[in-house]
Amino acid sequence: MSEPILELRDVHAGYGSIKALKGISIKVMEGEIVSIIGANGAGKSTTLMTICNIVKATAGDIYYKGGCINKVASDSLPSMGLCQVPEGRRIFPRLTIEENLDMGAFFRNDNEIADDMERVFAMFPILRERRRQAGGTLSGGEQQMLAIGRALMSRPKVLLLDEPSLGLAPLIVKQIFDIISEINKLGTTIILVEQNAKVALSMAHRGYVLETGNVVMEDEAKKLLDNPDIQKAYLGE
């Protein structure tokens, strides 16, 4: 087996005295879609925030492409190919769509930014139509598309997605997830954090189940889907 592109080894993290992660170990291979599922407060979002160094890891190490990134500042990670689409979209509401996308490529200084923007527009035609509109005027689904598009502008090797289905209608969710697997097929490794376990697992290669800051299960996504415990706990069957 080859080296994982991203690996968390026994990572602890928390907010003040509250321990949110109590020793998480996750391996992500290049080209995979890995789903992290779990109930509220299981530490899913914290895991992503810790990878991006927004929340500091108190113990354990995070490796990206073989190098430790514990101490790397959050804002230099996108230039290394590690980009997050944060929970709740968090676009820049008063900037236009074009400007939002341009901000995703802020650290870049090459002349292919316009090409990449075209690619994003090709992927999300609705954004092209509204390119001069303020981001805040978009609907929830469009904002999610914009957030994903913005992250793609950094040409990520690994894309961290935090609850892309949050507050969206089922039809839009399907559309978003189709695009996510399309992005994956183009060679981007994806880590997907989701409440919507069924959709997440059905598209992922492998999955991790978190519970109160611990990994309680890891397996291939299909096996997790078939697991009766998982079905009972997260799939509502």
Next chain:
Amino acid sequence: MIWLFVLLWPLLGIKPEGLEVATTFSVWWRIAIGCASILVIYQLNSVGAFNFITKPVGEAVGGAKKATSTLPFAVWAFAILAFAVAYPHLFGRYAQDVAINCMIYICLGLGLNVVVGLAGMLDLGYIAFYGLGAYTYALLSVHYKLAFWICLPISAGVAGLGACIIGYCSMRMRGDYLAIVTLGFAEIVRMVLNNWMSLTNGPNGITGIKAPGMYWPDFANGMTLEHLWLKKLSLIYYVILALVIFTIIAVYRLNHSRIGRAWEAIREDETAAEVMGIPTFYMKLLGYCTGACFGGMAGAFYAARMRFVSPESFTFLESAMVLSMVVLGGMGSIPGVILGALALIALPEIFRDFELYRMLVFGGVMTLMMLFRPQGLLPPKRRMKAEKD
């Protein structure tokens, strides 16, 4: 509404000699009648009693708007510039003095606009950089006889450096906490200026600052350059006009650059900006320093214009004033800030007779603004870039 009048009556009665409630009735009555009539007019208007006036007026305003929007921006800019250049020839000393004051505050407002309007950092101590710039020029001019034009960038640099030092420690803070730190910093600067007798001459201030000089071609005996002190008010006016134009262009360019957009992104959502790869810490520091540099420049000019500086000019009230201009005019909007500065400096001059009530009106206007137009008088428009194809 009623509680206001219940409170107002005893408050008006508080006099230095003690409570004197009975005589204040006349004032109280006048205010009450004024408010009541405004209320009645408002109510009548909302039921449509004034339609016969408001409709044609509204149409006229709409027509005027259409007419102005068809004129290209360049014409407007040229007209304003022409007026600004002709101004000292049209008006007297007093008006020129007011205009110079106005323009100093426009510079300050535009500088603060970068910090507050674009980067979204609430800075309550902006005047400290104004003070730093003013004292830098004052000291260099008095002790080293350096010329104004050399000192102008030095003053901006010193203010920028000060901003770097305070910013480096405090840029990790957000919102209200930053406001408190900057407030503290401004007080520190003021106290140092006030107490460092050997350097700043303390509360007595520094006198004998040179006015800006200039080499002027003299055709009297061939082409020679003659050194000229710009002591005349109208000449000083042109110096600040040039500074204002420089500041407007600089802020406009910043506003429309990628850096400006990054500042706006940070203002909108700092965490998102950070995970998007915008180096938020350095961008904020850069914004803070840039704003401070404009403040420093305005300060240097202030010192050169007054030829006297003292710590009294750099109190918190001034910070609040500049911040009010930015908020009143519209955060992040250049014309807005200019309008705000004009409103807050020129209007009190026009209404000098009512000086007693200035702060009352000031507070009232601010309150009304926040209620009815929280985005400012001239909020920034999202720039629409011309279609490429």
